[in-house]
Amino acid sequence: MLNFQHKINTEFIFGKNAEKNVGKKLLSYGVKKVLLHHTGEDFLIELLDKIKDDLLKNKIDVYELGGIEPNPRLSLVREGVQMLKQENIDFVLAVGGGSTIDSSKAIAAGAKYDGDVWDLFTKKSDIKSAVNIGVVLTYPASGSESSNISVINNTDTNEKLLISSTHLAPSITFMNPELTYTLPGILTANGIVDIFSHICERYFSPDTYIGIIDRMAEGALKTLVDIGIKAINNPEEYIYRSEIMWIGTIAQNNTLGIGRIQDWASHVIANELSALYDITHGMTLSAITPAWMRYVYKNDVIRFARYAEKVFDIKLENDKEKQALEGIKKTEEFFSSLGMPVNLKQLNIPEINIDKLAKSVQYDQETNTIGAIKKLGITDVKKILIMANE
C-alpha cells in the first residue's frame, strides 16, 4: 500500500425520500441563501418545485439558475458566480447529474475568487476556498457527488479543463434511488459503463499484490455485472437502483483507489474521442476499453486472469492467458448486453481520423505517455485505436 491522504468530505443522506430532508438539513448547516442549479429539463420540474417549497418552508431564500448543458459551459458558470457574489448566496445546490454538479462546483469556487473563475482552471490561481455545495443526485455515473473534481468547457477558447480540490467536494449529497426510475435505459447503461470504468482504472494497477482494495473493487465490478442488465429491464426495482447509485459514488471518491497507482489511459483516450466527435462519455469508454485491455493485458496476465475469475466466474486452471482473454471477451459481452458500443465502428463516426485522435490525446507532459499497467506513447495509442476500429 502506497502512502496516501484520504478524506471523504460528503455527508450522505441515502434512501427513499432522501430529498425530503433538504430544507431541514441545510438549515442545520446554517444555510441562508441557496442557488438551485440545474438543466431545466422537463422531468426535473416537479422535483425542483418540491425542493423549492421545502427550502422556503425552512426560511431559506432560493435563487435559481437553469440551462446547464452536457459538457457544462464556462459562460453559465460565470453567470452563476456573479449571482453568488451579488446576492451573497452561501450555498449551491446541484439538482441533477455530473454536468450539473461540475458546474455547481465551478460556481462555488469562482464565488470565493476575486478574478475570473477561468483562472482557476488555467492554474493562474489556486483554489483557496469555495462556497459549500450540496447535491440532489438524479443520475449515478460521474461520481461527482462526492469527488473533488470539476470539468468545464470554455467554448471561446475550445478548451475543456479540469480542476481538483478538496474545497470542491460536496458537503452533503441526497441520494434517492427512486429518482432514477425514469432514466431511459441507454442513460442507465452509459452510467453503468462510466462507473465500471472508474473502478477498472483503479483496479488495473501495476502493483501485483492483491489486498483489501483489490477485493473490494472486484466486489463492486461483480455487483455491476450481476445487476446491470436487470436494472435496465426492471427500471423500478429499488435494490438495483440503490446498488448502482452507491457503487457510482464509492467508485470515484477513492474508497476503491487509496494507496495504489491508478491507470487512467482508457479514460483519457475516451475523453478525446468524446471531444472530437461529440459522443457521450459512456459510449466512448465502452468502445475503447476492450481494445485497451487486449493491448495491455500481457503486462499482468495474472491480474487480468484474476479479474476474469472474480468478476465473470471464469476459471481455466491451466491457462491463465486464455482466462485473461476470456475475461476481456466477457467485458465486451457485458457492455454489449447493456446496448453499448464495444468498438469504434459501432459509434458510427462518418470519417474517423485515427492519427489526429492519437495526437490529440492529453499525454503526461513529462513522459509523453498515458497509463500505468503499461505506459502508452502515441504509437501505442494509435495501435489501440486501430484495434478498436477493426
Add this chain to the structure above:
Amino acid sequence: MLNFQHKINTEFIFGKNAEKNVGKKLLSYGVKKVLLHHTGEDFLIELLDKIKDDLLKNKIDVYELGGIEPNPRLSLVREGVQMLKQENIDFVLAVGGGSTIDSSKAIAAGAKYDGDVWDLFTKKSDIKSAVNIGVVLTYPASGSESSNISVINNTDTNEKLLISSTHLAPSITFMNPELTYTLPGILTANGIVDIFSHICERYFSPDTYIGIIDRMAEGALKTLVDIGIKAINNPEEYIYRSEIMWIGTIAQNNTLGIGRIQDWASHVIANELSALYDITHGMTLSAITPAWMRYVYKNDVIRFARYAEKVFDIKLENDKEKQALEGIKKTEEFFSSLGMPVNLKQLNIPEINIDKLAKSVQYDQETNTIGAIKKLGITDVKKILIMANE
C-alpha cells in the same frame, strides 16, 4: 439497501512516517494548544518525544496526560476535562489504541459541557459539541480512530457505558503501519479477531440479498484470513501491517455497514464475559463467536454457506448446510492458528457462572433480546454459552 445517513469525519494520513506530519497538519487545522493523551507505556516514549518536538517546532503548546489503562477510567477523563477547561486546550491528540482514543473522545466532549462529563454517558445530557480530536494510531483493533464511539469505565458505580456521536469522530488520524512492527504477536492476534468480528457483525445481516456491501465485507474477511498468521510470523512485513491497519478502520466506520441491519449479539455477550472475568476483548470474542455461529446459522444457511466459500474457499456444491458448518469450523481454525481461544474452557476461568453471565448480558430493553439474524433471549444465550463451554 435500507435508508442510511453516512459521514466519515476523519482525514487519514496513511503510510511510512505518517506521524511526521503531525505538527504541520495540526497547524493547518489552526490548533494552538494540544493535550497529548496516552498510556505512558515504555514503548511509546520515543514516539511521544518526537511528536512533542514536532508540535513545539510548529509553535503549538503541548500539555500531557498519561496513565490510561485498558477499560479507560472516568477519573482520568475528569482530570483531562479539567485540564482542557483550565488551559483552554483546543485539541486532544490520542497516541495509542482503542482505550487511548476512547478516553480522548470523552475528554473532548466533557470539555465542551458545563456539568460533569459522566452526565453524557448516563444520557442526562446530549453531546452537543466536542473539542477536535486527532489520533496517532499504534494498535489497529477497535476502529475507534474513525468511529463515533467511546466506552468509559466508572469504577465508582461499576458501570461501563458507551456514548456515540458524530462530534466524537476524530478529525484526523495518522496511520503509520511501521509503528505496529513491535506489537507482541498475541496483541496482533487480538486485534485481528476484533476487526474480523466488527466485519462479521455487519455481514451476518438478516437480509438475504447479496450486494456491494456484502462483497466488500467478504473481501475484507478474506484478506484477514489470508494475511493473519503471516503478519504474526513476519511482524515487520509492511504490506501485512498496512492491510490490517486499514481494514481495522473501515471495519468500524461503517464503510462495510451502511444500509443494513447489523447483528451485534456475539460482541454483546463477549463484552459481558470481559467485564465479569477481566479477559481481553479479542479473547472473549474468539471464544464466543464459533458457538454463536453454530447456534444461529440455520436461520440463513445460504449466507453462512456463502461465507464459507468466499472467505475460506470451501465449495460443496450439493450440501449447503455442510458447507456452512465447514465455514464455521474454518473460522475456529483461523482463530486457533492465531493463538486465540475458541471456547470458554481455553479462557481458563476458574469457576465460570453461566447463569449469572447469561443474566448480565445487556439485552435490548424493549425486546429483551440481542442479535438480528436470530433474535436471542436469555435462554438462547445460555445455550450458546453452554455450547461454548463444551
